[in-house]
Amino acid sequence: MILPIVAYGDPVLRKAGKNIDKDYPELTTLISNMWETMYNANGVGLAAPQIGLPIRLFLVDTTPFSEDEDLNEEEQKALNGFKKVFINAKITDETGKEWPFNEGCLSIPDVREDVVRKETVHITYQDENFKEHLETYEGLLARVIQHEYDHIEGVLFTDKLSSLKKRLLKGRLANISKGKIRVDYRMKFPNIKKGR
Secondary structure, eight states, X not given: OOXXXXXXXXXXXXXXXXOOOTTSTTHHHHHHHHHHHHHHTTOSEXXXXXXXXXXXXXXXXXXXXXXXXXXXXXXXXXXXXXXXXXXXXXXXXXXEEEEEEEEEETTEEEEEEEEEEEEEEEEEEEOTTOOEEEEEEEHHHHHHHHHHHHHHTTOOGGGGSOHHHHHHHHHHHHHHHTTOSOOSSOEEOTTOOTTO
């Protein structure tokens, strides 16, 4: 089932998610619905807060990035078919040099900005079977994971922009929260006026 994606301005996007266990109600269905919702919106990642749930769950499928001709063969290979569910994730370290990359977000449609992040991420998490993992990712894979991880911490990519950029985006972000934007996927807007 395709779920509506929560738009910028909804308080759920500002909450740090709570850990869940294997008894979380209908978790398999939820994960399945999240995949369907993400693919329907042409995303490469989706976090539970983006569908209104303040829990520590996100998923990633970087396959669409693997077709980027600017990447070397090794990077394309790493991205192709990388599809994972992250539950109760915790980033233990971010290392390497910082690099900018143009990011967007399904909760903030039509806004894309360069965000600086470290190139390597070390993360612990459980998969959908609650098996524990400790893994290290680099480059674009690390970035997608960092972006989705931020969501379960109540952080948006726009928080990482300079104060000037934030001021320039203020009106556009306000319009998104009011539903004054055209999107081709289901969304839920926090500040939409009733009776429109």
